Amino acid sequence: MTDKPYDPSQEGAQMSFAGRMSYSDYLNLELVLGAQKPLSGAHDELLFIIQHQTSELWMKLAIHEICSAITAIRQDQLQSAFKMLSRMARIFEQLNNAWDVLRTMTPSEYTKFRDRLGQSSGFQSYQYRAIEFLAGNRNLAMLHPHDHRGDIVARLEEILAAPSLYDEALLLLGRNGFDIGEDAHRTDWRATRSENDKVLAAWKTIYASPGTYWMFYELAEKLVDFEDYFRRWRFNHVTTVERIIGLKQGTGGTSGVSYLRRMLEIVLFPELWKVRTEL
Numbered sequence: 001m002t003d004k005p006y007d008p009s010q011e012g013a014q015m016s017f018a019g020r021m022s023y024s025d026y027l028n029l030e031l032v033l034g035a036q037k038p039l040s041g042a043h044d045e046l047l048f049i050i051q052h053q054t055s056e057l058w059m060k061l062a063i064h065e066i067c068s069a070i071t072a073i074r075q076d077q078l079q080s081a082f083k084m085l086s087r088m089a090r091i092f093e094q095l096n097n098a099w100d101v102l103r104t105m106t107p108s109e110y111t112k113f114r115d116r117l118g119q120s121s122g123f124q125s126y127q128y129r130a131i132e133f134l135a136g137n138r139n140l141a142m143l144h145p146h147d148h149r150g151d152i153v154a155r156l157e158e159i160l161a162a163p164s165l166y167d168e169a170l171l172l173l174g175r176n177g178f179d180i181g182e183d184a185h186r187t188d189w190r191a192t193r194s195e196n197d198k199v200l201a202a203w204k205t206i207y208a209s210p211g212t213y214w215m216f217y218e219l220a221e222k223l224v225d226f227e228d229y230f231r232r233w234r235f236n237h238v239t240t241v242e243r244i245i246g247l248k249q250g251t252g253g254t255s256g257v258s259y260l261r262r263m264l265e266i267v268l269f270p271e272l273w274k275v276r277t278e279l
């Protein structure tokens, strides 16, 4: 005698969703899964689109976490900030692992649809710029690709009007009796801050006695962790780009690989890296 095929409804699985919210209703899947619109017939274009869309979704979450981490630090709620910062690092790890999928696309496959991209480029990713601005890398020139979109410029300007993640970490040290010099008196958050020896000395004190300053020490390490994963993302990007387009100019108009190599030099939390040499 053959067994009847297993029917999960017999143990209660809901099978009727007329008038009820289903999985795809909740996740708005029609919108998400209907948003891939390849412009060519090339097999690999779907990979390219999905890779970018999923990256942008993870970036959306990263922005949500970093904004809440900034607020938590401002309110001296360091434990919740730590949770969000740990998640940030994990999100970047996720983005880093995703390069393994894109790396399977060869130059021959990419050239089949590259022309169709026009002058669009990741250089115009406003969520990527938001993450950089929120973290503390505030290069105002990066606002201009969005000049035609007042709503995006307004959102980025709103970020630039407030202290960055690193600024908030420094203000926290200031509130707790550390001399952070110039950084205690800043009013213009748009301007790129300069490195500051007093801040370096404050981190040095913290790293010299972790037990005494555990919360600040833990915050410092979470920030370094985040920057470490961010650097790996930049490195994976430039290596994948060189592997796929060599030294060609970018569709966004930059020199391509040499521009991206220059971006590898960006340091988000300079005194936290410098302090290592001093210990």
Ligand code: HEM
Pocket: 051, 052, 055, 056, 102, 110, 120, 121, 122, 123, 124, 125, 128, 237, 240, 241, 244, 245, 249, 250, 251, 252, 253, 254, 255, 256, 257, 259, 260, 263
């Ligand atoms: C075939 C794969 C890729 C190639 C060939 C490529 C190429 C490039 C190039 C040449 C640039 C420099 C700007 C330009 O002139 O276009 C750039 C920038 C950028 N790309 Fe990609 N990219 C690829 C995949 C990705 C992916 C998957 C993401 C994820 C969202 C991404 C995000 C970015 C971002 C955020 C920038 C700006 C970086 C900065 O200004 O520091 N790219 N890309």
Ligand SMILES: N[C@@H](CC(=O)c1ccccc1NC=O)C(=O)O
Pocket: 052, 114, 117, 120, 121, 122, 123, 245, 249, 250, 251, 252
């Ligand atoms: N800049 C790339 C094109 C590119 O990668 C791209 C194009 C449109 C949307 C996202 C992209 N990804 C990252 O730059 C290139 O020069 O081939």
